[in-house]
Amino acid sequence: MKSSLQHVPIIFNYIEDKEYSIQPIRWLLRPISIWPVSNSIKERILSMVLLLLCIFLIISTLIPCALAIFLDETKDVEAKVHDFGPLSNWALASLKYCSLLMHVGDIRRCIEHIESDWRAVTKIEEREIMLKSARIGRFIAIFSAIFVHSGVFSYSIFQAMTLNKTIADNVSVHSLPFAFYDKILDTTRSPAYEIMFMIQCLSTFVVNSIVIASCCVTSVFVMHACGQLKILMSLLDNFIDENEKRDFSQQKFAVVVEHHLKVLR
Template sequence: MRDEHSVLGVIPAPSGRSKADLRYSTELSRWFLAPIGIWPPKSDAHIIEKIISELLVFLSCFLICFQLVPCLLHVFIKEQNPKRKMKMIGPLSFSFISISKYLFMIVRKQQIYYCLEHIDVDWRRVAHLDDREIMLMKAKLGRFVAWLCAAFMYGGALFFHTVIPFAARSAVTPDNITLRPLVYTIYDPLFSAQTTPSYEIVFTIQCVSGFVVCSVTTGACSLAAVFVLHICGQLTIVRSRLDTFVRGRKDENKNVERRMAEIIELHLRALRFAIRIEGILTEVCFIELVGCTMNICFLGYYFMTEFDQNLASGPITYCILLVSFAFNIFIFCYIGETLTQQEDKVGRAAYMIDWYELPPKTARDLILLLAMTKNSINITAGKMAELSLQTFGGVLRTAAGYLNLLRTLMM
């Protein structure tokens, strides 16, 4: 492995501190992704642990399909009322988007494991207290983002799967059959979900599948935040090394060439990690971008229709979900913008050092670093759109435009 013979030295063995730091930075993502089988087991994990992970993947796919397929059949085969059909398309689109993201994350599971190994090595290599403080600060920000995402997503899902069905009134058919409300309508010829205990079983399974769907969205968001903010931490360390490059740190005794080699390798290592993260997240980000645009549009429509009916539970639930989806896409765009800004700051730091105090050969080596920072790194959505705050504004404008069209056609 190339890292073992780098100028940064041989990779130290895991210590108690490095294990605690790694656990602190990735703990929340593991909580969200392990129950759905996406969190990769270690290479030396017991075979039972690997089998359980694969079983969780199968179970999660089954639960999402149980939520998606019967309702899909009902909407496109049985339901004839356009407004009721539109009311069901929004939750269906969210489930379809979630299983699409889930499948892409399953395919990238091994790459996620390599990224976690990369972060583990970075924590083990921390030699200076200042560097560790920088990494811990970024890890703390990643945890905060994960907590916020989980609070909005699980909170909205809890309201949607409990308040909405319980607030809805049971309907009675002309055949004197009582139809009890479900979160996702079931196609009757497939199986009956209105008799006891079928209704209770189906309702419980739909709530569990809602937890899986929310875990996919929350896990993807938290994983992106952890990975990208870790890169930002490494780039911040590169910038701090550049700030002390000419005279060196007070606690180190290295010549200028050695310090330059360390800066170049740290920068290249961060760039390689960013390229790998881009490969893992690009499809997920594209699905999230398109999905959030659609969901914000649908939720705005549902909010207006429920508000017109003077029902308090519906607008509150849809408002929470609306904020949740807007926050999710904002996080993806925010971390993309932060990554690009950090790379620009590295370039400015390299430009602003007192290069005239350096030996001529070492000063010329800075040209390479400056040239590399000109090609800014970023996270894209399907290689088509860079994730930035400008993209977030575009998503909101597009969702508002589609909402206006939908309101004109349906209301």
């Protein structure tokens, strides 16, 4: 029979452990105004400003790209099909963003559950189980962020460095990373090109963050739940002990049931 968990309660610094667990999603959610804010007026104003800025950046790339695909008669079918990929990505990211905004309250409750779980840890074995799950969640979140951001930004920079757009007098100019409807703004001239290039890069960061956030929030929360289930399995493995009194076994059974119900919530 496996040895039981230590019975001597130990007080850990649960705040540091909680921060270690949720830190990656805070980095991702706060810039796009998804991270739950407190009642502070300053934080609420900052969150609203970030929200409006993110919406503006998404629209500033989504609408000109759509107009370029559907209204620009100078583009051939192959070019329009090529530009449709980023357009669909921006459209899906917009839907994901709306979904995340509608579930900010759920994210807040999940974070509160994580904090309460870390606060309830009193055994070294339980803390090690939760830290192991937190490391996996952090790895998935950080790896996803690095992989997506580096890949998309590399593509954007490569596109900007390519001379593939020719205007009058056989002068070649740099193209924008994503399609843009020239009747809105003449991006062949400076500083219009530089402004739109910067806006599209910032828009890319927002869209990437939305896509990554959907994955990272899931990974962090799911891995935390896995850690709680592993603790529950450990409690069940050590539940039966022939040398223990009946009343103490009933007490352990109550602890197992309570932990199980908490995991289900």
